[in-house]
Amino acid sequence: MDLRIAHRPDATEDADRCNRREYWFVARGRQVLLAADCEEQWGADNAGPAQTAIDGHVFRVHYVEFQSSDGCEVVGAEIELAGLGVTKRTRLTGTASGNACGSTTPMADPTGGDGSPNRPLLVLHR
Numbered sequence: 001m002d003l004r005i006a007h008r009p010d011a012t013e014d015a016d017r018c019n020r021r022e023y024w025f026v027a028r029g030r031q032v033l034l035a036a037d038c039e040e041q042w043g044a045d046n047a048g049p050a051q052t053a054i055d056g057h058v059f060r061v062h063y064v065e066f067q068s069s070d071g072c073e074v075v076g077a078e079i080e081l082a083g084l085g086v087t088k089r090t091r092l093t094g095t096a097s098g099n100a101c102g103s104t105t106p107m108a109d110p111t112g113g114d115g116s117p118n119r120p121l122l123v124l125h126r
Contacts, residue, residue, distance in 0.1 A: 017042040023052060023059070025081060025115075032084050032115035034059055035077075035122040044068040047125035050075075057081045063124045064101050072101035075109075077122050086112055086122055 018038035025032040041048030050063040063075040071093065078088040094104035110126055113119025 015042070015046050018047055021049075022120075025059075025084060030084075033113075033117060033120040034079055034115070035061055035120045035124055037063065037124050041066060050124055054081075058087075061122060061124070065125060066096050066101075070096045072096040073107070073126075074101045074104060075122075075124055079121060084115065084121065089122070 019040070020036060021039055022036045023034040025034055035050065035052075036047075037050040038047040039049055045067050046065075048063065048065045050061050052062075053060045057080060059079040059081055061075065061077045061079075063073075065073045065075075067073065072095065074090075074092045074094065076088070076090045077086055079085065080087045089109055091107050091109040092101070092104035093107045094101045096102075110123045112121045112123050115121045
């Protein structure tokens with residue numbers, strides 16, 4: 001399930017303009033928050049949008065976040081829906097060039113949550 005939550009109409013700060021999107025697994029009596037992002041990125045260092053796809057029993061995520069001083073981060077991940085576990089995850093830091101993140105190098109990835117509200121299995125924005 002893809003849940004979208006619009007920002008408050010009177011939001012003035014970039015971080016508050018996030019139209020939050022939450023990706024939930026809802027089946028077999030379980031509700032698990034897989035990941036969360038924003039429909040678009042409002043300003044450097046704020047959460048951005050992810051590209052997502054479901055391929056069979058795999059939820060794929062590709063996330064790019066642009067940061068201050070021409071920095072950027074890229075997250076690529078797969079969540080196995082049958083077992084609800086992150087099976088692949090890479091986080092890279094790099095230099096922004098136009099709408100792309102280039103010259104990337106691996107970086108530490110934050111530990112994901114338990115899939116409860118506000119603790120997604122996969123952390124995109126740190």
